[in-house]
Amino acid sequence: MKGLHRIAARCCALLLGLVAAQGALAQATAVPLDVLHWWTSASERKAADQLASHLAQAGVQWKDAAIPGGGGMAAVKVLKSRVLMGDPPDVAQLIGTTLTDWADVGLVLPLNAVAQRQRWSQQLFPTVLELVTYKGDVVAAPLGVHRINTLLYNRKLFARWGLVPPRSWAEFELVARQLQAKGVRALAWSDEAWQIATVFETLLLGDAGAPLYRELMVQRKGSAWLDPRVERALQRLRWLRALATEAPVERVWADSARELLAEGAGMMIMGDWAKGELMAWGASPVRDFGCVVVPGTEHTHLYSVDTLAMLVSPRAREAVQEKMAEVVTALPAQLAYNRLKGSVPVRHDVDPSSLDPCARDSWETFARSRSARVPSLAHRMAADEAIKDAVAQVLWRYLTDARMEPGEAQRRLAAVIRAPGAER
The missing domain is CATH 3.40.190.10 (Periplasmic binding protein-like II)
Known part of the structure; x- marks a missing residue:
């Protein structure tokens, strides 16, 4: 009997070692994406790190390019400068009308294939999907809904x-x-x-x-x-x-x-x-x-809705950018990110009982027709x-x-x- 326990323990140890090795291999082979954003407060930083962790498990490396400054004004200036110099980031935090401005000049990668594969029209709140759709194209991955009032x-x-x-x-x-x-x-x-x-x-x-x-x-x-x-x-x-x-x-x-x-x-x-x-x-x-x-x-x-846009780049990154869009809008990353950010998921297939009282009222109000x-x-x-x-x-x-x-x-x-x- 003791021998069986020893064998079982060795098998568990081998399995854990294999999982750890696979995780390390994924980290080592992860394709980097340069992400420009303005999440620099304590909670914002934790939320961004949570996204990076989920992406790493999917073989995508979050290469951080955080620009401090209230409301993202400094980040938008840096973004414009990098684009003019021919070195745009792979991903940028672009929200609301700023997002559609960049999409209008052809600098944003359409995510129609991702939206179709992930059934965004069935999974996301219609208001959110409309917000990230411009001239028939889905132009950003939505992350969370903030309540201002x-x-x-x-x-x-x-x-x-x-x-x-x-x-x-x-x-x-x-x-x-x-x-x-x-x-x-x-x-x-x-x-x-x-x-x-x-x-x-x-x-x-x-x-x-x-x-x-x-x-x-x-x-x-x-x-x-x-x-x-x-x-x-x-x-x-x-x-x-x-x-x-x-x-x-x-x-x-x-x-x-x-x-x-x-x-x-x-x-x-x-x-x-x-x-x-x-x-x-x-x-x-x-x-x-x-x-x-x-x-x-x-x-x-x-x-206000947080969104990440995948930018058109001279680097061949389309497949990895699409992978990022899939990961950050999937339910596990949605719950983890928004729990830290203070916002609520952009999806309507969330169990509201899993949310804190503030988030639950926000999510239920947004979801109510x-x-x-x-x-x-x-x-x-x-x-x-x-x-x-x-x-x-x-x-x-x-x-x-x-x-x-x-x-x-x-x-x-x-x-x-x-x-x-x-x-x-």
């Missing part, structure tokens, strides 16, 4: 003082006053232009509703910007800033998330990538922090880089110049966002 709160502070996560602005104001009375900042804040725009579009969705939001951000009707509901959103934006801070403050979003975790602030309005960052630091969405939607945005999903799914302008889903930056600058000036009236801000926004040929 997210309000994070510190569970420990709320439990300590018996506070209830706000579902309305009246409740928000009450909670804010109670936090301030305890010497805690009610809302983490930054005056970085893109962060101001992120908060504003969330407020606009709540005050204007999804139909008007689409007229403003997607159809970009100039006259719609003079609607009283836009004025109300601008006034609320100024109120929130005054509630959060008096002095100008510009800081990266991760620092605001750190303040929330350290109990220096009770709440934070930010996309759910902030949730991923909190989890990367060891915090739990069940124990340490929670998520609700920003007041007024129930049953709506203000989204009666929900309003609207694209973020601040994160390139609804407009190009130039319009996004122009809107953010108007909002920044409005908040930093107390003399500017909401009506003036409305007129300036109408001027910078108007689409060619749109209604005036």
